[in-house]
Amino acid sequence: MKGGDFRAREANVYRLAQISVEIIDQCVAQGVPFAREYGGLLDTRSFGGAQVSRTFYARGQTGQQLLLGAYQAMERQIGLGTVAMYPRHEMLELIVADGRARGIVTRDMVTGEIEAHMGDAVVLATGGYGNVFYLSTNAKGCNTTAIWRAHRKGAFFANPCFTQIHPTCIPVTGDHQSKLTLMSESLRNDGRVWVPKKMGDSRPPEQIPEAERDYFLERKYPSFGNLVPRDVASRAAKEACDQGRGVGPGGRGVYLDFAEAIARLGAGAIKERYGNLFDMYERITAENPYEAPMRIYPAVHYTMGGLWVDYDLMSTVPGLFVTGEANFSDHGANRLGASALMQGLADGYFILPYTLADYLAQVGPQPTDGNLAGVTEAMAEVGARVERLLAIDGDRTADSFHRELGQIMWDHCGMARNEAGLRKALDRIPELRDEFWRNVQVAGDNEEINQSLERAGRVADFLELAELLCIDALHRTESCGAHFRVESQTEEGEALRDDEDFAYVAAWQYGGEGKRPLLRKEPLDFENVHLAVRSYK
Numbered sequence: 001m002k003g004g005d006f007r008a009r010e011a012n013v014y015r016l017a018q019i020s021v022e023i024i025d026q027c028v029a030q031g032v033p034f035a036r037e038y039g040g041l042l043d044t045r046s047f048g049g050a051q052v053s054r055t056f057y058a059r060g061q062t063g064q065q066l067l068l069g070a071y072q073a074m075e076r077q078i079g080l081g082t083v084a085m086y087p088r089h090e091m092l093e094l095i096v097a098d099g100r101a102r103g104i105v106t107r108d109m110v111t112g113e114i115e116a117h118m119g120d121a122v123v124l125a126t127g128g129y130g131n132v133f134y135l136s137t138n139a140k141g142c143n144t145t146a147i148w149r150a151h152r153k154g155a156f157f158a159n160p161c162f163t164q165i166h167p168t169c170i171p172v173t174g175d176h177q178s179k180l181t182l183m184s185e186s187l188r189n190d191g192r193v194w195v196p197k198k199m200g201d202s203r204p205p206e207q208i209p210e211a212e213r214d215y216f217l218e219r220k221y222p223s224f225g226n227l228v229p230r231d232v233a234s235r236a237a238k239e240a241c242d243q244g245r246g247v248g249p250g251g252r253g254v255y256l257d258f259a260e261a262i263a264r265l266g267a268g269a270i271k272e273r274y275g276n277l278f279d280m281y282e283r284i285t286a287e288n289p290y291e292a293p294m295r296i297y298p299a300v301h302y303t304m305g306g307l308w309v310d311y312d313l314m315s316t317v318p319g320l321f322v323t324g325e326a327n328f329s330d331h332g333a334n335r336l337g338a339s340a341l342m343q344g345l346a347d348g349y350f351i352l353p354y355t356l357a358d359y360l361a362q363v364g365p366q367p368t369d370g371n372l373a374g375v376t377e378a379m380a381e382v383g384a385r386v387e388r389l390l391a392i393d394g395d396r397t398a399d400s401f402h403r404e405l406g407q408i409m410w411d412h413c414g415m416a417r418n419e420a421g422l423r424k425a426l427d428r429i430p431e432l433r434d435e436f437w438r439n440v441q442v443a444g445d446n447e448e449i450n451q452s453l454e455r456a457g458r459v460a461d462f463l464e465l466a467e468l469l470c471i472d473a474l475h476r477t478e479s480c481g482a483h484f485r486v487e488s489q490t491e492e493g494e495a496l497r498d499d500e501d502f503a504y505v506a507a508w509q510y511g512g513e514g515k516r517p518l519l520r521k522e523p524l525d526f527e528n529v530h531l532a533v534r535s536y537k
């Protein structure tokens, strides 16, 4: 509750904490190679926002190992014939019939065929929308289309402005980049974050004596030190760079230094803990982090916002369930490390099997043919949109629009937000969207593998979502978690919440083409963990 800065639903957080232990057992059974102590018991370590070692981990790649575990379990079910897999199919529309979610429309990304897939209910597990910023640590293919299409069909979108910016990423090096690389948060267990005390100090790190270094997280937050939560660490790094004390090209970086840990534990121990991350860092930057400190800078990483769901994970469209990063459910205004997959796995393994079954029991058997009202309409909408994109024949690529959108979002709706900047973004985004629909260039045809077409469709949706994100950020005139409104801060520059006016989930209802979205509020009650000022000092 505290980590999410009191903007999460208490009942959900309580349930997640209860289930979390079962998740570890589930994943171990699936073969996830969690780290173990010498005696064979599962090992734990500390993570951001926690002062005790309570996080189970698999070296520096817990997330990846969990994904592999879940994926191979699913492959097994595919092999057993209980799951049908449709690779290279993109969901482009939700089918709503008689007020209920009854299926999806997909495009076969190889043949271009538009297909309807019907069912008794629909579950979306299509991930977050961090790529609205263009540059992020997310895979290039992550996009908002599935949840945005569902939003347009009636699913409320909750807290879209709560986007997490992760402090330990490899800094941007130039315009050529299409994505950014995360260095795991676990590194902050042993790495010390610092910048030179002097502005514009361009000496190499080894020539800067201890007395001239500012270990700013340890200085500002003595009890949590380098393990403050991500939002706090990111803002502190930005503040140091804005003061002109950043390092590396453009001064957009801070050091993450392992010299002290290597001296204390030996290079072997550090290699054992983080060797894969150190290798990755060296491959990307051509610098050896065993010898010189890493350079890191915050980057977009995760989206706490998403489709609004009730306690049963059902959206405002009956029969449409949403799980994982695609929903808004548990993290409030800031997610703590390791809890994304905890939530996604809890949703999928321990909540949905009960709540979805309950829904099915209530609605009873439904016809599943393609003749329902709504099916032809949804398929026609998808076909028309594809044709429209192909017909524009402009002279600017979808990527170029996406890059410009990302820059607008980063500049005005990134780590720090203010009214003037948000208004500027809200003026510019509709103009850019307008230009997109007049001037985007989509090469090739529908009836083939066509990445240009795929991207254009996704960028079109990002251009709509971006506006909602800024509207949400503008309306929330408080700072909380990762949402930092410059106008709302303490004298020490910390986020200043306004519990009186904003202790609610902002759930936005689609207002119609070109119309303003409608704000619905879910008030938040705190029965067990009482509202308090978050402090990591």
Ligand SMILES: Cc1cc2nc3c(=O)[nH]c(=O)nc-3n(C[C@H](O)[C@H](O)[C@H](O)COP(=O)(O)OP(=O)(O)OC[C@H]3O[C@@H](n4cnc5c(N)ncnc54)[C@H](O)[C@@H]3O)c2cc1C
Pocket (backbone or CB within 6 Å): 061, 062, 063, 064, 089, 090, 091, 092, 125, 126, 127, 128, 137, 138, 139, 141, 142, 143, 145, 146, 182, 301, 302, 323, 324, 325, 326, 337, 338, 339, 340, 341, 342, 344
């Ligand atoms: C670099 C990195 C490291 C991370 N490390 C950790 C960690 O250590 N611990 C942790 O807890 N979390 C971690 N996270 C966060 C965590 O990985 C994500 O939050 C989590 O993977 C989200 O899972 P998901 O199943 O909800 O969505 P995703 O894993 O994003 O899966 C969504 C799937 O849906 C597909 N899809 C999307 N749209 C469509 C569409 N329209 N049609 C068809 N398919 C579609 C996508 O292709 C994708 O396969 C990390 C994230 C990143 C980027």
